[in-house]
Each structure stands twice: as structure tokens, then as C-alpha cells.
Amino acid sequence: MTDVTVTRKTAPSSHAAKLSTDAPMPAGYEDEGELGLYQLKRIFSKIQLSKAGRLDKSIREAEWSLDLMLYDELRLGLEPALQALYQCPSFTEFEHWVLAQNDGALAPESVSALNAKVSAFYAATVSVATAVHDPGILSASDWQHWQEQGFLVIPDVLDQTLCRRASQLVYDELGMDASRPETWYKPNHKLQKIMVQLFNHPVLNEIRHVPKIRAIFEALWQTNALWMSTDRVGFNPPERPDWQFPGPGMHWDLNFHQPVEFGTQALIYLTDTEAHQGAFSCVPGFHKKIDAWLASLPQGADPQDQDWQGWNVQPIAAKAGSLIIWHQALPHGSSPNRAKSPRIVQYLNMRPLSRR
Known part of the structure; x- marks a missing residue:
């Protein structure tokens, strides 16, 4: 990735940050954090709702392919990503962890490309087949x-x-x-x-x-x-x-x-x-x-x-x-x-x- 650094904000103390079990689902996939990535905050919120036993199973299943794509494209890996999602006490700290897995920098063009894929998913335009290279x-x-x-x-x-x-x-x-x-x-x-x-x-x-x-x-x-x-x-x-x-x-x-x-x-x-x-x-x-x-x-x-x-x-x-x-x-x-x-x-x- 191009070395364009995203400025990090000071993360809250893990002892000071308390998650509310009645936190609402984000209004939409475009609800961004400091990294400017679509869907990431929604993923974090879904995990919190799941921990509280309040996540609709159909939402998790419908968006699983999209969430998995983000884990992979951000070079996180499924298991490390889920571990961080469950352990980070705040979305800000989770974003900082994501940034660390990418050498402290996300290229703007990479963020834009991922956001375009997320938007296409919600627009239901992702199933259009394209030509095979070879x-x-x-x-x-x-x-x-x-x-x-x-x-x-x-x-x-x-x-x-x-x-x-x-x-x-x-x-x-x-x-x-x-x-x-x-x-x-x-x-x-x-x-x-x-x-x-x-x-x-x-x-x-x-x-x-x-x-x-x-x-x-x-x-x-x-x-x-x-x-x-x-x-x-x-x-x-x-x-x-x-x-x-x-x-x-x-x-x-x-x-x-x-x-x-x-x-x-x-x-x-x-x-x-x-x-x-x-x-x-x-x-x-x-x-x-x-x-x-x-x-x-x-x-x-x-x-x-x-x-x-x-x-x-x-x-x-x-x-x-x-x-x-x-x-x-x-x-x-x-x-x-x-x-x-x-x-x-x-x-x-x-x-x-x-x-x-």
C-alpha cells in the first residue's frame, strides 16, 4: 500500500471504556470512523450486539461475505480480526489495531476501492460476472x-x-x-x-x-x-x-x-x-x-x-x-x-x- 499515514487519535484506556449492551446498530454501512472505511463500524457494533445476545442472525448471515472480504482485504485474517473485535473495548481501539496490521498506514485509493465494493454490495450489484483473464x-x-x-x-x-x-x-x-x-x-x-x-x-x-x-x-x-x-x-x-x-x-x-x-x-x-x-x-x-x-x-x-x-x-x-x-x-x-x-x-x- 502507498504510505499515506492516517493520523491516530489517543485511544481510551481499556479500563475507562465501557461498552453498553444496549448500544444501537449503526444507522448504516456508511457510518465511518477515523479511517474512513465503510462497514467497519457496523461490524464492530454487530459483535457487541452478538455478545449481548441481541443480534439478528439473519443480519449476520446476509453480511458475512462482505465482512469476510473486509477482514481479508485489510490483511487482518478471520481469527485475529474476530479476536480483536471481541477484545477491543472501543471502536477507536479496534481501528487502531486495524491500522497497526497495515504498518500504520492505509492508502486513500485502497480505502476508496473498499468503500466502492461495500456500496456495490448494498446496491446488490456485486453478482455481475466479469471476463476471465486467462x-x-x-x-x-x-x-x-x-x-x-x-x-x-x-x-x-x-x-x-x-x-x-x-x-x-x-x-x-x-x-x-x-x-x-x-x-x-x-x-x-x-x-x-x-x-x-x-x-x-x-x-x-x-x-x-x-x-x-x-x-x-x-x-x-x-x-x-x-x-x-x-x-x-x-x-x-x-x-x-x-x-x-x-x-x-x-x-x-x-x-x-x-x-x-x-x-x-x-x-x-x-x-x-x-x-x-x-x-x-x-x-x-x-x-x-x-x-x-x-x-x-x-x-x-x-x-x-x-x-x-x-x-x-x-x-x-x-x-x-x-x-x-x-x-x-x-x-x-x-x-x-x-x-x-x-x-x-x-x-x-x-x-x-x-x-x-
Whole structure:
């Protein structure tokens, strides 16, 4: 972003600022704070109403896509943004936190572009498809595999130098040494199972802006009106007697509303990954049968509660720099690493802004 600094006001003390549980919803999405961003104050107010049990669920669902877009475009990440929203005692302090995640500056043109997207959302003009930049980015065999299996492995979306920089970043953030296996198991507050709470860094942002990655998502979605997620990275070291794979195992990231909608998820291997090296795993082709399967479940059954030993779960091996992208209807997950080196990945996704 262009380094145009937004002047910060003095934030109130966390002890002095008290939130009222009967604070009204902002009059509209154009209710700005000192950053001049639409929707941000409305998001903060919705969280306060939710904490008080007074938020209409339909409002949250209708605006979820918009809120998620703001978290990602502002390089906040979903989990850090929600944590800050719940912990900041005032909207002013939340704005200051947002500013800090953007190196203390927001470019006016970036603010204007985001406000235009917010306005388009409320004007219900966001679903208009636009031309795909490179419809030939996927081959005929790629398309056939996508339609039949529901996932793709695209090699060499990153060069090896960028892969090494990104994997070294993960080691550095965790205080580990790639050449010293005894350091791979050090406790670190940024590790949640195999997920590393690292969302916003220049190296990760560089990967998110690789043109080939965007072109692949645009081809699958058949539009270039997409935004890139600000997601985290993963570190899955080899199992040993005092450290066993903690998960997450096989699952869906779905609400299971039928029919299950089209959506994508993806990751990039930052290290060469063998099938037994904690590889990404999925059940190929399940996107074609998920609706019938859901309809067959007994009433009240939890779709996530499965004996995955009886499923056709396949680990996907690939070289560093490979993009693995899958239909969100595929059950998927990580797996135990029984090799000699960690599996390191960056998670990412792209999606359109839509009203639900």
C-alpha cells in the first residue's frame, strides 16, 4: 500500500471504556470512523450486539461475505480480526489495531476501492460476472479431472526461491531450525495443533499476488471478481514417541445447507511432500454425491462424525510450489507425518463477494 499515514487519535484506556449492551446498530454501512472505511463500524457494533445476545442472525448471515472480504482485504485474517473485535473495548481501539496490521498506514485509493465494493454490495450489484483473464490456464485434462475428482494439483505456481523464503519464515516465526529436528517440537503460542497463527507478512502477501494463482481461481469460478483470503500457514513435523499428529483430521468446512454450493479451498506446498509426509488428503469425487449422501443421513446425525477408515481417503503428494485446490464439498484434512521432514504449507482461497 502507498504510505499515506492516517493520523491516530489517543485511544481510551481499556479500563475507562465501557461498552453498553444496549448500544444501537449503526444507522448504516456508511457510518465511518477515523479511517474512513465503510462497514467497519457496523461490524464492530454487530459483535457487541452478538455478545449481548441481541443480534439478528439473519443480519449476520446476509453480511458475512462482505465482512469476510473486509477482514481479508485489510490483511487482518478471520481469527485475529474476530479476536480483536471481541477484545477491543472501543471502536477507536479496534481501528487502531486495524491500522497497526497495515504498518500504520492505509492508502486513500485502497480505502476508496473498499468503500466502492461495500456500496456495490448494498446496491446488490456485486453478482455481475466479469471476463476471465486467462480461460486457457487449465488444460482439457485439468478440467476433466476437476469435474470428476473435484481437486487439482497444479505444479510450479511458485518458484523454489520463494518456497524456501516462505518455509524459512515459518521456522523463524516458531523459533525452530530446519537442520535441527529437536527444535521442531518446541512449544510455541503461535501453534494451534499444526496451524501456525501467522497471517500477515510480506512473503505471504507476495505469494497471494502471484498472477498464476489468481488465474487458476478465476478460471474455476468463471469470473475475475474475486478477492484473496488472508489465511495462515501450517507446520506438520514427523511423529515421534512424545509427539503424535494432533489434527485436524478429515472434515468439511461447510454449513451443509442443501444443495451444497460451489466453493473452493486451497493450499500451497512450501516443501516437497510425500504421501506419508502429513500430506493433504481428500475423498476424490465426493462433490458429485454429497447432496444425496446428506439426504440419506438419519435425522439429527452429525455429518462430521464419521469412521474415516471406511472412506476412500487419498493423500496427495506433490513438489514444493504446487497448488492444491479442491471443491469445498470434498471431505479433506491433514494426515500424520511418518517421514523425516516437516510438511509446511500456506493456506489460501479466493471467492466472490455475494449476497446471501
